[in-house]
Amino acid sequence: MTFNDSARLDTSQVLGGKGGAIAGGGVGGVVLLLVYLFLGGTGSGGAGGLPFDPSQVLSGSSSGSSVDVSECETGADANRSDVCRIVGTVNSVQDYWTDALPADVGVQFRESTTVIFSGSTQSACGTASSATGPFYCPTDERIYIDAGFFDDLSGRFGADGGTLAQMYVVAHEYGHHVQHILGYLAQAQADRSTGPTSSGVRVELMADCLAGVWAHHAADTQDDGGVALIEPLTDAxxxxxxxxAEAVGDDNIQENLGGGTVNPETWTHGSSDQRQRWFLSGYEQGTANVCNTFETDDL
Structure with missing residues (x-):
């Protein structure tokens, strides 16, 4: 996915943070905490997840190196830099949901700030660090992303390293914010059970579907001046x-990063196949109305 070089990024939607830490509970079994949170775990009150507006990114403080978003000014910057790509994705996702959420379900969207950090930083859900991975904290309604996570996504988990793989992560986290606004996140957090049909899996697959819905409309999103942020998507x-989506499936993680044994009864995020299917469902149909995983037996 390519940003329009002349599009303007809004860094007011992000904070470039220094280190800190998220107090997180374990997930048990072989499911790593990093993936647990990315997929929607709630060990410390946060939810896993994944547009580009520098104004939607904030800077945290604590131990660790700072993340500078001041040079994220245009789409060309988003095309050359992972950090600026996060900003651009935040801008795009929030531009989409601001209009689409009230149109689709009659509920107003409210913006969420993304904190981009290196090392660790503090959130209202505890300490965020490179070990916890990207997550959404409903308490402060912010998304936390370690600037180095995308290296792990491709190098450790096996994603292809393409730009939409990275942007999917951001869009997934904003899916959790949409769920929080609609009340689904609280519903899922009230049920700490695991398994292939658990509330945890349902909330993660819904966030995947919502990420797909955004992707369907990504090329229609605009900067504050009305310039398209993103070029039309390709099959690649x-x-x-x-x-x-495949890389962060519970079965893939258990088989390739855990003990080699796949145990569906411990799943918290869904299989690789499920995550791909729900992303595609959102992408192909382009509306949040097809994403209610809590009202289907066909996950």
Missing amino acids: DIASALSA
Whole structure:
């Protein structure tokens, strides 16, 4: 996925943070905390997840190196830099949901700030660090992303390293913010059970679907001046997003990063196949109305 070089980024939606830490509970079994939170775990009150507006990114403080978003000014910057790409994705996602959420379900969207940090930083859900991975904290309604996570996504988990694989992560986290606004996140957090049909899996697959809905409309999103933020998606872009969805499936993690044994009864996020199918469902149909995983037996 390519940003329009002349589009303007809004860094007011992000904070470039220094280190800190998220107090998180374990997930048990072989599911790593990093993936647990990315997929929607709530060990410390946060939810896993994944547009680009520098104004939507904030800077945290604590131990660790700072993340500078001041040079994230245009789409060209988003095309050359992972950090600026996060900003651009935040801008795009929030531009989309601001209009689409009230149109689709009659509920107003409210913006969420993304904190981009290196090392660790503090959130209202505890300490965020490179060990916890990207997550959404409903308490402060912020998204936390370690600037180095995308290296792990491709190098450790096996995603293809394409740009939409990275942007899928951001869009997934904003899916959790949409769920929080609609009340689904609280519903899922009230049920700490695991398994292939658990509330945890349902909330993660819904966030994948909502990420797909955004992807369907990504090329229609605009900066504050009305300039398109993102160029039309290609088949290669979609394949990249699907590679990320596959990489963070519970079965893939258990088999390739755990003990080698796949145990569906411990799942908290869904299989690779499920995550890909729900992303594609959102992408192909382009509306949040197809994403209610709590009202289907066909996950």
